[in-house]
Amino acid sequence: xxxAEAIEALSNEQRRxxxxxxxxxxxxxxxxxxxxxxxDVESFWAGWARKLEWIKPFTRVLEWNEPFAKWxxxxxxxxxxxxxxxxxxxxxxxxxxxxxxxxxxxxxxxTYQQLLEEVCRLANGLRALGVxxxxxxxxxxxxxxxxxxxMLACARIGAPHSVIFGGFSPDSIVDRVNDSECVALITTDQxxxxxxxxxxxxxxxxxxxxxxxxKHCIVVKRVGDPVEMREGRDLWWDDVVxxxxxxxxxxxxxxxxxxxxxxxxxxxxxPKGIKHTTGGYLTEVTMTHKxxxxxxxxxxxxxxxxxxxxxxxxxIVYGPLCNGATSVIYEGTPDFPERDRLWSIVERYKxxxxxxxxxxxxxxxxxxxxxxERHDLSSLRLLGSVGEPINPEAWMWYRxxxxxxxxxxxxxxxxxxxxxxxxSPLPGVTxxxxxxATRPLPGTFADVVNDQGESVPPGGGGYLVLTRxxxxxxxxxxxxxxxxRDTYWSRFPHKYLAGxxxxxxxxxNYWFMGRIDDVMNVSGHRISTTEVESALVEHPQVAEAAVxxxxxxxxxxxxxxxxxxxxxxxxxxxxxxxxxxxxxxxxGKFTTPKYLTFTHELPKTRSGKIMRRLLRDIAEGRILxxxxxxxxxxxxxxxxxxxKLEATKEE
Ligand code: WTA
Numbered sequence: 001x002x003x004a005e006a007i008e009a010l011s012n013e014q015r016r017x018x019x020x021x022x023x024x025x026x027x028x029x030x031x032x033x034x035x036x037x038x039x040d041v042e043s044f045w046a047g048w049a050r051k052l053e054w055i056k057p058f059t060r061v062l063e064w065n066e067p068f069a070k071w072x073x074x075x076x077x078x079x080x081x082x083x084x085x086x087x088x089x090x091x092x093x094x095x096x097x098x099x100x101x102x103x104x105x106x107x108x109x110x111t112y113q114q115l116l117e118e119v120c121r122l123a124n125g126l127r128a129l130g131v132x133x134x135x136x137x138x139x140x141x142x143x144x145x146x147x148x149x150x151m152l153a154c155a156r157i158g159a160p161h162s163v164i165f166g167g168f169s170p171d172s173i174v175d176r177v178n179d180s181e182c183v184a185l186i187t188t189d190q191x192x193x194x195x196x197x198x199x200x201x202x203x204x205x206x207x208x209x210x211x212x213x214x215k216h217c218i219v220v221k222r223v224g225d226p227v228e229m230r231e232g233r234d235l236w237w238d239d240v241v242x243x244x245x246x247x248x249x250x251x252x253x254x255x256x257x258x259x260x261x262x263x264x265x266x267x268x269x270x271p272k273g274i275k276h277t278t279g280g281y282l283t284e285v286t287m288t289h290k291x292x293x294x295x296x297x298x299x300x301x302x303x304x305x306x307x308x309x310x311x312x313x314x315x316i317v318y319g320p321l322c323n324g325a326t327s328v329i330y331e332g333t334p335d336f337p338e339r340d341r342l343w344s345i346v347e348r349y350k351x352x353x354x355x356x357x358x359x360x361x362x363x364x365x366x367x368x369x370x371x372x373e374r375h376d377l378s379s380l381r382l383l384g385s386v387g388e389p390i391n392p393e394a395w396m397w398y399r400x401x402x403x404x405x406x407x408x409x410x411x412x413x414x415x416x417x418x419x420x421x422x423x424s425p426l427p428g429v430t431x432x433x434x435x436x437a438t439r440p441l442p443g444t445f446a447d448v449v450n451d452q453g454e455s456v457p458p459g460g461g462g463y464l465v466l467t468r469x470x471x472x473x474x475x476x477x478x479x480x481x482x483x484x485r486d487t488y489w490s491r492f493p494h495k496y497l498a499g500x501x502x503x504x505x506x507x508x509n510y511w512f513m514g515r516i517d518d519v520m521n522v523s524g525h526r527i528s529t530t531e532v533e534s535a536l537v538e539h540p541q542v543a544e545a546a547v548x549x550x551x552x553x554x555x556x557x558x559x560x561x562x563x564x565x566x567x568x569x570x571x572x573x574x575x576x577x578x579x580x581x582x583x584x585x586x587x588g589k590f591t592t593p594k595y596l597t598f599t600h601e602l603p604k605t606r607s608g609k610i611m612r613r614l615l616r617d618i619a620e621g622r623i624l625x626x627x628x629x630x631x632x633x634x635x636x637x638x639x640x641x642x643x644k645l646e647a648t649k650e651e
Pocket of ligand 1: 264310385386387390411412415416417437498499500607
């Protein structure tokens with residue numbers, strides 16, 4: 001191992017997919033854009049910012065007082081005027097903003113005009129309740145149209161929203177609401193999930209016993225069962241908007257005024273309230289949405305993430321609306337009532353751009369091709385992926401079975417903290433490789449560095465850093481500047497530490513290898529969990545795999561793999577040996593998993609990321625730490641039982 005490298009890069013993907021010439025010819029982004037941004041990055045961003053509508057135009061572009069950035073700081077604008085009024089004024093009021101489909105099958109179509117009116121009514125209602133500019137408002141809702149309406153109503157009056165994913169528990173609500181002292185909470189009576197009713201209002205009631213700052217709780221009637229309404233505190237949404245005008249002056253906001261907080265915990269530690277402000281954030285989400293997804297007027301765009309995550313904030317709400325897109329929102333799970341639900345939605349609305357996550361793609365792989373095959377997916381012309389490294393085999397499956405072999409795939413790397421996509425192909429420009437997010441977008445400056453913070457030469461691996469401020473970047477952590485410096489700016493001077501391991505190949509393509517703490521050290525080799533997982537998923541019988549290091553007397557750490565098989569099949573010792581041999585042959589003998597367990601599910605966060613920390617605890621037989629972010633706790637139980645069995649076998 002070269003000492004300069006922080007992580008060894010083992011795989012060598014050879015497949016290449018240049019953009020189809022017809023796609024390239026019509027693409028929004030053309031090759032010259034990289035040079036344009038390189039030449040003068042500040043005027044590049046200022047150019048995109050000027051495409052927004054400003055109440056007061058900015059004259060300054062960037063003020064960088066490391067690690068705090070101000071973009072377009074003397075300008076004023078309102079996010080919703082850009083998302084809504086601008087399009088209505090341009091005569092696009094009848095364009096559909098959202099095609100919404102509820103889990104039980106109910107549907108709504110909402111035009112830009114209607115969306116504007118609903119946002120204004122709620123904004124007026126919030127003002128009438130005493131919510132003022134600068135007050136924080138928590139939102140805890142399922143994927144119904146009132147969720148973006150609530151966010152936009154807050155933005156209309158300058159009250160930063162703090163969306164809390166609807167799958168979180170009362171404790172998670174308490175932590176987030178109290179940290180930023182939200183004055184109001186917007187929720188629903190209940191939500192639908194796989195045909196079951198989720199008690200959102202009950203969860204809020206439990207939380208509100210410990211959130212003294214909340215004065216009002218506004219409740220949308222979604223399901224209709226009776227819920228407790230506390231006099232003086234709880235109000236029905238319908239009553240709040242009743243009689244309110246459908247016009248509401250947008251509050252003029254400084255470019256650097258807070259647009260929202262979004263708490264991110266990943267898999268460890270107290271959640272951080274990530275701060276996003278108005279002008280720079282809107283500029284960058286609008287630009288990336290237009291270029292990375294090649295959005296055109298007649299596209300039907302569907303980001304299948306939940307609005308409770310940053311992906312939904314940037315690429316269901318602010319980016320698409322600023323671009324006047326027609327989007328799809330679906331309330332429920334992909335397997336309700338059957339495993340073809342997403343594909344039936346693609347067919348019904350003739351979705352042309354689909355953006356989803358590797359964890360979903362691997363699930364679809366596991367379910368098999370019969371579900372997408374039931375539907376006409378020929379409307380699709382572009383596919384996107386986000387949230388985790390996508391294994392090359394999942395990428396190929398997505399391309400072939402969803403994209404019909406014709407759609408470019410954009411594997412987009414970014415974070416809650418970055419606000420917008422940072423590293424991604426431009427679909428009409430970039431030659432893609434399965435498993436690589438390719439290159440930093442125009443206007444984005446990244447590097448891969450070793451332990452000393454030195455740039456690693458092509459072919460090597462290390463830590464991904466961002467080397468210049470960007471408009472959509474976080475402006476810090478709510479109430480904790482020190483934690484902001486410590487987490488992102490202290491490891492390497494003048495560089496933002498993303499926390500991801502990454503390799504750059506000889507052509508300059510970036511290959512993400514998971515979070516830094518997911519790196520294993522086996523006999524002095526630093527091995528990325530992602531690479532071993534990808535090798536496992538390459539095997540035709542494997543649908544999904546998670547790999548962690550387990551303490552080992554001999555080798556420091558030993559590789560421990562948890563494997564789900566396609567079609568839900570059970571494993572066997574023979575197959576386990578075959579998989580071990582397969583990984584060894586693919587990446588080198590020293591990467592052969594010492595332990596290999598079959599399981600029907602992996603423990604994941606509610607946003608679909610594998611919780612390797614939990615798997616490490618399980619593998620090492622420890623008491624489990626915090627499991628509040630876990631999506632399905634039954635899985636852990638099953639795995640613990642199996643791990644005990646494995647341990648006995650060994651002795
Ligand atoms: C991971 C989601 C590889 C990465 C937008 C990052 C990815 C974390 C990719 C942020 C990708 C996201 N390839 N890894 N295309 N996209 N990640 O804050 O580890 O929920 O640091 O934001 O997800 O997750 P977050």
